[in-house]
Amino acid sequence: MFDAAKTKDEIISWIQDYFKKNGKDCNAIVGISGGKDSSIVAALCVEAIGSNRVYGVLMPNGEQHDISFAHELIKHLGIKHFEINIKNSVETLLAGIEKSGISANKQVIVNIPARIRMTTLYAVSAAVNGRVANTCNLSEDYVGYSTKYGDSASDFSPLSRLTVTEVKQIGRLLDLPAKFIDKIPEDGLTGKSDEENLGFSYDVLDKYIREGICENAALKEKIDIMHRNNKHKLELMPCYIL
16 A cells, blocks of 8 residues: 655655755756646655755746646745746757758657756756756656656656656645646647557556556557567666676
8 A cells, every 4th residue: 555645755855865965055956847747846855955955947848838837836836946948959959960961750859859958957957056856757667758868867766666646646745736736747749648648548557567457458568568668768778898
């Protein structure tokens, strides 16, 4: 049985310990989308080290239709923030790729913004003496729903061992308005929700992860294939050993 209250307190203590060991005067840098994961990570960091040491970074790619959620979260938590539009960087890189003679396919177009966002987070982190927080959860990681060296990168990861179902339970204990926890998750890149991109619901995925149960054989096979094919995203880079 998942104990959300106990886990929340343990994560807060873990974040405090991380900063004691890896920069006691450093700040937490969180990319803020306004969705549940970034909202909950930011709230956990506020509980752990105080709102004065948490920086939210908003990174729209041109116009972001739901950026008001991110602004509202910043105000709710009372944290400092920066807003850096990545549109010009994305377009410049894509134009350079095309000019070189390479045709950018869907994977290139989708992954570039995620990697530029992570570059942006580390630039902010370097400027304000920070440590970058990862906002991925176990459900996403299990099926590789992240960009390698993009949103999968970071310095510390509070939620990567929790499923979406468990993350939401943690969020409800942090006095976050329900709209941040229940906002339909989307990647902000394809115009689709996470579940539309994946082809199955997080409820189905979470039950399979925690209980090993998936009644739909075709979905089970799809999840298994995605997990197997994307394990490299969570493993250390293979190195030749002399």
